[in-house]
Amino acid sequence: MRALAMSDVAALAGVSHQTVSRVVNGHPNVAPHTRERVERAIAELGYRPNASARALVAGSTRTLGLVTVKINQYGPAQTMLGLEKAARAAGYSLTVSILDDATAAAMRAAVDTFVAQRVDGILALSTYDDAAAALATLDPPVPLVAVQVGGGEDRPAVGVDQETGARLAVRHLLALGHRTVHHVAGPADSQEARGRMAGWRSELESAGAPVPEVVLRGDWTPSSGYLAGKALAARIRGGEEVTAIFAANDQMALGLLAALHEGGIRVPEDVSVVGFDDLPEAPYFTPPLTTVRQDFAELGRRGVQLVLSRMRGEDQHPEPVAPALLVRSSTGPAPGRA
Amino acid sequence: MRALAMSDVAALAGVSHQTVSRVVNGHPNVAPHTRERVERAIAELGYRPNASARALVAGSTRTLGLVTVKINQYGPAQTMLGLEKAARAAGYSLTVSILDDATAAAMRAAVDTFVAQRVDGILALSTYDDAAAALATLDPPVPLVAVQVGGGEDRPAVGVDQETGARLAVRHLLALGHRTVHHVAGPADSQEARGRMAGWRSELESAGAPVPEVVLRGDWTPSSGYLAGKALAARIRGGEEVTAIFAANDQMALGLLAALHEGGIRVPEDVSVVGFDDLPEAPYFTPPLTTVRQDFAELGRRGVQLVLSRMRGEDQHPEPVAPALLVRSSTGPAPGRA
DNA sequence: CCGGACGCTGTTAGCGCTAACATCGACGCA
């Protein structure tokens, strides 16, 4: 049983396969009643043109490839949604490859598969240095754009402006009268984490506030935030002045909150906490979390827009997406200053 | 500038394109030194075989399509990861289509695109009735398996056993001495939500416990759980006996926890709460949440296994995946019974 | 020393489609 082909439709409609092709592709110069006969035949047989054959002759699959790493985090997952939606809106399909870790070999294999599939463009989503390094060694014959990771030299990229986001958080805390802001950072090998840390530091510096040691470099998980919270609680009980904490993401902020709560430290009365990401759960943390929101849908849109423009040979350099601060109840005036 | 083809490699290696094909596909009967020459030429040019051309002649793209709806929830997102991983492990690529809503038209369009792309099999992931209904109207020329949604009549499907999961939760609560268990349900049009509700009810019935009215049919969001919690807190203050609550997912349990906390009701001293899903955040809720865990990786594996077996023409009917109860600190003995 | 088998390689056809060119009839204008 051979699959349905254009010639089957042609036979049923009593025309040549080329006429069917013209109807399918909406060419002009087809007599209305011929077009109608062909359309009826298509509907009757349930015919769908074979994309492989089309791709073979057209040299384009109208497909984009997405490689991504460690997508269990909220941010990457949302970005992926945004990318898929934007791709589909532009008439492209998305083929995904979700890697466990960003080794150069795994990246290379994924990109290789995409190249073999003749995707029209490739999107790489990750914030880890490993991924960035692996990307740098790659030179696929189609445009490759990095999402949420500065691609290095001349690799085109889109991202959210982490530094600005962090500055927003710190500025908010300083405005509330806190003398300084402690930071629970993300992993050292994440560009995103470093961006947030850089923003935190530079905002403190430009406000003339002291820059404390980073409390802990977590791994984005609630559990590492919990560890940081335990350490911080001990220091506070030891008399150290810690009144404001900026956690590099909401999940760590959650762990932090739990540890602080256990340690009998009240948020926001004793300590203010800000996160980053705006998880759907964040408004229901105890207390509801002040955080920085990233617009992942917009990021996805720009990512797709950038590959498409590269495919057209344009040399566009999009602006980073601006994040926004959402103030809820986990932040308040510095103690003794209300 | 034409893209690299097999003939370019053949020319460089001084052989026919068919010999290149044999090398690429690992056929025997190629002289070792010829093979080596060809391999060198491939490496030198960075040649990758054109999957479209292969698919055209072989009739198989080694690609699976995944349609899914409302993937912002943790469960579906994790399942998708599991599916991608399992597909890649089996040597298949995954093309995804993430719909905003499960209208029949959108589903049909997505499946149509997959058929045009000549995917070898299709996976449909959703728990909503809309999606199930839309699926029922579809009859693609390749196997279509439903994941996490009973496909109806003869549509092959894999899923987690929601009912058993719910019974686990209820049994745990009853064993702690609670007279009965209240339920904060998920949306009425979700099969998953109904499965959890059915398990809750039947476990209560078989234990001879009274079956209270469902507190509220939420929409999986923390915010709907919060509403339920507000209502419940009011009823408790009004003197009603509510000591154990089973929320249909962790996010709603989180909202519930927040509302209970605000209402001055202690968990687990006054009320025990169980969720469903085991979010990464769940151990860090206040208090850490007892919940039911679903093994999404396993679900993904079975889903892929099922399509593949269908593609081979087998008629396999896999068992549902068994969930497991994780006891943390949000559940305790019924008040006055410690 | 010859014929058949076998191992290696090349040639050919065809997968389903689109672009380019060919054909054919109708119509308008001189």
Place this chain on the structure above:
DNA sequence: TGCGTCGATGTTAGCGCTAACAGCGTCCGG
């Protein structure tokens, strides 16, 4: 009326690949 034009349709080639078959040299057994 004749010819050019144009619109509708058909025919052909070729995209890059694999399967099937053909050719050709080598080696072994009788």
